[in-house]
Amino acid sequence: MIAIIDYGLGNIRAFANILKNLKAPHIVARRKQDLSEATKIILPGVGAFDHAMERLNASGMRETLDDLVLRHKKPVLGICVGMQILGRSSAEGKLPGLGWIDGDVRSLRDDGLHLKDLLPHMGWNQIRVDQDSELLEGLKEAPEFYFLHSYYFKCNIPADIFAEVDYGGYFPCVVQAGNVYGVQFHPEKSHHNGVRLLKNFWELGSC
Amino acid sequence: MLRSRIIPCLLVRNNGLVKTIKFTDEKYVGDPINAVRIFNEKEVDELVVLDIDASVQGRGPDFKMIGDLAAECRMPLCYGGGITSAQDARHIMSLGVEKVALSSAIIQRPDLIGEIAEEVGRQSVVAVLDVRLDRAGHYSVWTHNGKTETGLNPVALAKDFESRGVGEIVVNSIDGDGTMKGYDLELCRQIREAVRVPMTVLGGAGSLKDLQTVIQKHGPIGVSAGSLFVFKGIYRAVLINYPSHADRERIQQGQLP
Amino acid sequence: MRPYQICINCVMDTTDSQIVFDEKGVCDHCNNFYESTLPNWHTDEQGLNELMPMVERIKRDGQGKDFDCILGMSGGIDSSYLTYLAKEKLGLRPLVFHVDGGWNSQIAVNNIEMLVDKLGLDLYTQVIDWEEMRDLQLAFFKASVPFIDIPQDHAFFATMYQFAEKYKIKYILTGANYSTECVKNPMEWIYFGTDTRMIRDIHRQFGQRPLVKFPLSNILRHKIYLRYLKGIRVVMPLNHMPYDKEEAMKLLETKFGWQRYPQKHFESRFTRFYEGYWLPTKFGYDTRRVQYSSLILTNQMTREAALKALQNPAYDAETLHQDFEFIATKLGITEEELTSYLHLPNKTYRDYKSRLNTFKWGARAMKFLGMERVVKR
Numbered sequence: 001m002i003a004i005i006d007y008g009l010g011n012i013r014a015f016a017n018i019l020k021n022l023k024a025p026h027i028v029a030r031r032k033q034d035l036s037e038a039t040k041i042i043l044p045g046v047g048a049f050d051h052a053m054e055r056l057n058a059s060g061m062r063e064t065l066d067d068l069v070l071r072h073k074k075p076v077l078g079i080c081v082g083m084q085i086l087g088r089s090s091a092e093g094k095l096p097g098l099g100w101i102d103g104d105v106r107s108l109r110d111d112g113l114h115l116k117d118l119l120p121h122m123g124w125n126q127i128r129v130d131q132d133s134e135l136l137e138g139l140k141e142a143p144e145f146y147f148l149h150s151y152y153f154k155c156n157i158p159a160d161i162f163a164e165v166d167y168g169g170y171f172p173c174v175v176q177a178g179n180v181y182g183v184q185f186h187p188e189k190s191h192h193n194g195v196r197l198l199k200n201f202w203e204l205g206s207c
Numbered sequence: 208m209l210r211s212r213i214i215p216c217l218l219v220r221n222n223g224l225v226k227t228i229k230f231t232d233e234k235y236v237g238d239p240i241n242a243v244r245i246f247n248e249k250e251v252d253e254l255v256v257l258d259i260d261a262s263v264q265g266r267g268p269d270f271k272m273i274g275d276l277a278a279e280c281r282m283p284l285c286y287g288g289g290i291t292s293a294q295d296a297r298h299i300m301s302l303g304v305e306k307v308a309l310s311s312a313i314i315q316r317p318d319l320i321g322e323i324a325e326e327v328g329r330q331s332v333v334a335v336l337d338v339r340l341d342r343a344g345h346y347s348v349w350t351h352n353g354k355t356e357t358g359l360n361p362v363a364l365a366k367d368f369e370s371r372g373v374g375e376i377v378v379n380s381i382d383g384d385g386t387m388k389g390y391d392l393e394l395c396r397q398i399r400e401a402v403r404v405p406m407t408v409l410g411g412a413g414s415l416k417d418l419q420t421v422i423q424k425h426g427p428i429g430v431s432a433g434s435l436f437v438f439k440g441i442y443r444a445v446l447i448n449y450p451s452h453a454d455r456e457r458i459q460q461g462q463l464p
Numbered sequence: 465m466r467p468y469q470i471c472i473n474c475v476m477d478t479t480d481s482q483i484v485f486d487e488k489g490v491c492d493h494c495n496n497f498y499e500s501t502l503p504n505w506h507t508d509e510q511g512l513n514e515l516m517p518m519v520e521r522i523k524r525d526g527q528g529k530d531f532d533c534i535l536g537m538s539g540g541i542d543s544s545y546l547t548y549l550a551k552e553k554l555g556l557r558p559l560v561f562h563v564d565g566g567w568n569s570q571i572a573v574n575n576i577e578m579l580v581d582k583l584g585l586d587l588y589t590q591v592i593d594w595e596e597m598r599d600l601q602l603a604f605f606k607a608s609v610p611f612i613d614i615p616q617d618h619a620f621f622a623t624m625y626q627f628a629e630k631y632k633i634k635y636i637l638t639g640a641n642y643s644t645e646c647v648k649n650p651m652e653w654i655y656f657g658t659d660t661r662m663i664r665d666i667h668r669q670f671g672q673r674p675l676v677k678f679p680l681s682n683i684l685r686h687k688i689y690l691r692y693l694k695g696i697r698v699v700m701p702l703n704h705m706p707y708d709k710e711e712a713m714k715l716l717e718t719k720f721g722w723q724r725y726p727q728k729h730f731e732s733r734f735t736r737f738y739e740g741y742w743l744p745t746k747f748g749y750d751t752r753r754v755q756y757s758s759l760i761l762t763n764q765m766t767r768e769a770a771l772k773a774l775q776n777p778a779y780d781a782e783t784l785h786q787d788f789e790f791i792a793t794k795l796g797i798t799e800e801e802l803t804s805y806l807h808l809p810n811k812t813y814r815d816y817k818s819r820l821n822t823f824k825w826g827a828r829a830m831k832f833l834g835m836e837r838v839v840k841r
Contacts, residue, residue, distance in 0.1 A: 011300075011303050011304075011305065012301070012303075013274075013277065013278065013301075013302065013303035014277070014280075014281075014303050017278055017303075018281070021786070023782070046300075046305075046327065046328050046330070046331065047326075047327055047328030047330075047331075048328060051325075051328075081328075115209060115427060116403075116427075117403045118403060118404065118405055118427065119403070119404070120329075120330040120374055120404075120405065121209065122209075122212075122330065122374075122375065122405045123209050123210055123211070123212045123252070123253075123405075123427060123429075124209070124210045124212065124252055125208065125209045125210065126208065144210070146253075146282065146283055147209075148283070148305065148330050148331075149330065150329075150330065166208060167209055186283070186305075188281070189280070189281060189282055189283045189305060190281070190282075191250045191281050191282060192250070192281075194281065195281065221595075222594075222595060223593070223594060223595065235591055235593065236591060237564055237566060237591045237594055238566040238594035238598075238794075240793070240794055241566055241567065241568060241594075241794070244570070245568065245569075245570045245573055248570035249570060249574075275793060278793075439577065439580065439587050440580070440586050440587050441586060442586060442587065442588045444562070444586075444587035444588050444589040445564060445589045445591050446562070446573060446576060446577060446580075446587060446589060447568075447573050448573070448577050
């Protein structure tokens with residue numbers, strides 16, 4: 001059972017629609033009771049880092065999520081800001097992140113990562129695969145996904161970086177540490193590439 | 208490399224899709240859900256849907272329709288029309304929409320931009336400027352379906368909106384709307400040089416070459432069109448169309464024959 | 465209760481309650497074909513000789529005009545192949561005419577675009593007001609009759625005739641053909657799309673909004689007035705030359721990047737749902753029997769293959785579920801409501817007002833006068 005965390009941010013419906021079409025059992029989780037049967041977690045997110053952390057902490061699900069992810073090692077997929085909050089902190093805000101992956105969120109602008117000074121990074125961009133990832137199984141060599149963000153995730157452990165994207169310079173867009181996965185782009189809005197990635201996430205762990 | 212976005216723009220009136228010429232002379236195009244579904248299957252980059260009567264009629268968005276349309280989209284959807292509060296914006300986003308487009312509401316009350324950005328993030332706030340060239344040859348912004356003249360200059364307005372936290376600016380040439388004679392390149396240039404947020408041009412695209420021209424000059428940029436993707440041929444036959452993947456590549460590379 | 469019987473020649477059976485078998489066990493659909501249709505159906509030189517004078521006339525009458533005929537195009541294989549034929553082989557200059565009933569699939573739209581662009585033809589579309597179409601389709605569901613695709617059928621043909629009349633066009637080309645349609649759907653299954661009286665009665669009883677923009681056109685007007693007094697002719701070129709469906713598809717794929725449909729009638733998602741699920745489930749009518757029987761009679765399919773195919777449902781469960789939901793959403797109703805229509809007691813065309821007598825009389829007259837070969841029954 002995949003739990004899509006609804007803490008007030010992110011395109012929950014889009015995920016639910018895709019999982020429904022894939023016939024993947026799923027639940028939209030709003031309270032900790034909804035997580036009782038979760039075997040995998042999707043953590044969407046849009047907007048600002050602090051806002052996301054505040055809402056997640058206030059949702060009543062924070063403890064259960066920590067438990068599921070850190071103790072029970074359930075696979076979790078963070079998307080966009082949902083990926084950024086997997087880190088320890090963000091230059092965008094003051095609150096600490098979930099700390100599930102060793103990394104911090106930084107500003108694209110401050111680090112000179114942009115084209116012609118245009119931010120947010122908005123549109124379809126090709127990713128460069130650095131290491132084979134189960135999430136990208138079955139996709140062609142340099143697949144495109146839809147990005148919409150102004151901050152990015154900087155990994156402290158290079159082995160956690162599985163794919164990068166070039167926007168005035170390369171930065172991580174697919175990260176993984178053990179059972180914790182994060183993608184900076186929006187698979188729920190990236191047509192067949194995104195659907196395939198979500199299918200791969202759903203099928204993680206089965207042969 | 209970030210690709211320029213090619214974006215069909217659909218206008219909704221009375222639950223039906225319509226297409227206008229210079230904001231009048233409307234032609235019925237059909238059922239919005241089917242059109243959106245077809246665009247989705249064609250894997251378009253992004254889609255904009257605008258309810259052109261909401262503001263004029265002083266009513267809010269049709270949430271049911273928005274939800275139904277969003278359910279069909281595996282690409283980002285931007286919705287505009289009748290949004291006047293951060294609450295509206297949040298509700299719309301919760302229905303599965305990525306971005307909300309605002310025009311008259313933020314011209315009347317610019318603080319709304321910040322309020323909505325606070326709720327849903329600035330990347331999701333899109334300002335739409337409908338622009339006409341006045342008799343003196345100056346660009347001027349209009350609202351309410353091209354019926355109310357604001358007297359404001361689009362460049363100044365765009366800069367102000369940028370400073371207030373808007374994530375994207377769509378500049379729409381009313382004079383070009385539905386004419387299929389090409390984008391207003393001068394207007395495009397002025398806005399492009401004035402702001403550092405993503406921008407999309409709309410109004411006048413008549414061929415894939417028009418898209419290519421703007422992309423080659425100003426990419427990465429959004430190029431949006433209504434008539435081009437909805438009509439075909441001299442009889443303006445309604446037929447949903449969109450460049451093939453091969454043509455999209457050519458457009459990005461500036462290699463259309 | 466009539467005992468079950470299936471034709472030994474084709475695959476039509478007693479789900480067509482009016483079917484008649486001869487002493488050998490061959491049905492009247494087959495016998496009609498062999499006796500009436502086949503002897504008069506020429507796809508060789510004779511066929512061309514029958515067609516070419518008409519083609520020449522069309523060209524002559526069209527001189528100096530932007531186009532010399534209109535061609536009804538759905539994006540399906542018949543009308544697509546016809547478009548190619550009309551332009552490339554017959555040298556005609558058709559205006560490609562498409563009626564959008566709100567259910568076009570992406571493949572259909574794409575196929576129309578491919579053909580129109582690559583053949584350099586002009587396109588005209590008529591978009592039916594969706595709110596009215598939807599209301600009318602729902603009315604037909606509520607009427608609990610088998611022929612719920614009449615709104616689309618009627619709109620298609622009424623629009624074309626109205627256009628032809630308005631712009632004084634004398635020739636309409638259609639992709640109707642014996643090759644894949646020599647066996648017709650029994651009237652009990654799919655009633656005439658041209659009976660305006662039936663449409664109006666059903667709308668009056670179950671419709672919720674007035675039919676204002678929807679094209680309603682009286683059959684008498686078309687078959688008699690427009691045809692004989694105004695001289696509008698319907699031409700079916702596919703009957704005058706060899707037409708093998710598989711070969712036609714291959715040719716279009718190669719030449720134009722035309723795409724096959726994953727299932728029959730996928731040009732319109734509604735029609736696919738209707739024929740693949742609604743008709744068989746609610747009424748026990750499987751239109752594949754009709755389609756396959758036509759192909760058997762024209763040697764494009766073996767009876768064995770047809771029988772085998774009929775053993776599987778037309779729809780796999782997964783696609784069906786998706787389509788059921790899609791149809792309900794698009795019609796603006798819940799899935800429960802759609803299911804409730806499924807369970808209404810079945811009605812037939814006899815339960816509503818009709819012009820059936822006029823049709824029967826007219827059809828017999830036409831057959832007698834040699835104007836029509838096979839009469840729908």
